[in-house]
Each structure stands twice: as structure tokens, then as C-alpha cells.
Amino acid sequence: MRQKRAKSYRRLVHQYVLHYRFREPFQVLIDNTFAQALVRYQVQDPLKQLVNVLQAKVKPMITQCCMVALYEAEKASEGNDLRQAKDAIALAKTWERRKCNHKEAIAPGECLASVIGPTNQHRYILAADDAYIRRARRRTVPGLPLLHYSQSVLVLEPMSDVTERHIAEMEAHKSTVSVTEQKILAHAAEPTPAPAPLPPKRKRAKEPNPLSVKKKKKGEAAPPTTSATSPHEAPEGSDTKRRRHKKRGRGSSSVSITSTVQ
Secondary structure, three states: OOHHHHHHHHHHHHHHHHHHOOOOOEEEEEOHHHHHHHHHOOOOOHHHHHHHHHOOOEEEEEEHHHHHHHHHHHHOOOOHHHHHHHHHHHHHOOOEEEOOOOOOOOOHHHHHHHHHOOOOOOOEEEEOOOHHHHHHHHHHOOOOOEEEEEOOEEEEOOOOHHHHHHHHHHHHHHHOOOHHHHHHHHHHHOOOOOOOOOOOOOOOOOOOOOOOOOOOOOOOOOOOOOOOOOOOOOOOOOOOOOOOOOOOOOOHHHOOOOOOOO
């Protein structure tokens, strides 16, 4: 595969991974016509060719209705076509069987349409060599990659118009504001009442800084206290005793003794 084609396929697969959350291994849903094309073009390793185109791990699978279509083609074949039909059946048996829950086999196109669904919920990659089946799914199902053979070359089809419009709608939906966000914005736009003013704080008299107050000197006498009574007189009812004061003079006659009064 050429480098330019591989680069375009890588970008295309990345779009499906980004917008539709495709994860490895990719589930490749193969129909009966694609299995016949693998035998007709003598593809030696179909799994390796799918890996080279999708550039990721793949898991091929086929429905029971498509297997019934291969068995019917074997019955209607002769000669060389019979050998190719048997080889296609042997190749299809190596793939995983996808349950379609059809008790009676229906047409492969209808079976694939029911398995894929309207939105490709299970993220299949459809590999079909029937142009009618590819065209029907391409026009109706968004996010469905398509594979087919063109002159023995496996081709990954470009993204359909339905898929491109669906991606544009998803991107537009992401940029729009949701209902919950609208309610939040409406609530935030409503004017909020102003808070009530706080009462003014009363100014209290501050005490002087203890570091700036002058300390008292040690040994400094306390200021004298005034008393209404004489030092020699005691108030009535007091139990204090008068002390005797002794005066000394020059002579013995100058000594006076004060009596003690209780």
C-alpha cells in the first residue's frame, strides 16, 4: 500500500475513533460476497491485509445468514466455481460467528441491516463486495466504515455525507448551552440583595504601653498619708497601745515618760 493512501486511511480511521469511539480490535463484519472476493483474488492472508488497511488489530466475523448464502452458492456452482465456493466456506469458518437471531435465514442485506442497526451501536466495519448493500448502508447509517475490493485492491471508502453531517451536528451540540447550564446562568444573572451594614465599633480607651511607662525606682518611699487623728491619740474602741516616747536631754530632769493607755 502506498504511503499517501496509508496516511489518508490513518486519518479517516482516527475520525471514527475520535467521534464514534471505535476501539481495537475493530469488528469487521464480512458478508458472503466479500468472502467470495477474497478467494477470487487469491488473497493469501486476508487478516493481514485488513490490518494493513485499518492499521489496527481486527476481529473478522460473519453472520449465520451470510453462511447460508455461501452454502446455497456452493449448491448452485459447478466446476471451477464449485471449488471457489468451497474455499470461501472454509475461509468463512475461520472467522467468528456473529449471532443474528434469525430462526430462518433471510437475505444477507437484510440480515446485515438488522445487525448493524440505524446507528451502528456496536461499531462494526462493514466489508461487502456487493455495491447495493454498501450503498444502502452508506446512505442511512452514520459512523459506518465500508471496505470493498476494487481490481484486487482493498479500499476503505471515504466518509459518507450522512456521517459528516452527523459529526457536524455533534460538534454544534457540544458548543450549545445545555438546559442545566441555562438555569445556572439565569440564577447567576439575578441581582443579589446588598448585605446589611455592620454596626460601628465602639472605640475603647487603650491602656498605655507597658514598655513606655516609667518604672518606679527601688527604695523610693511611698507618699505620706494624712490622718485626722493625732499620733498620740487613738480612736475610741481601738485596741492599739500607745508607745512610750522617751526624750533625752542634757539633764536627768529633762526625761519625760508617757503613760500607756489601753
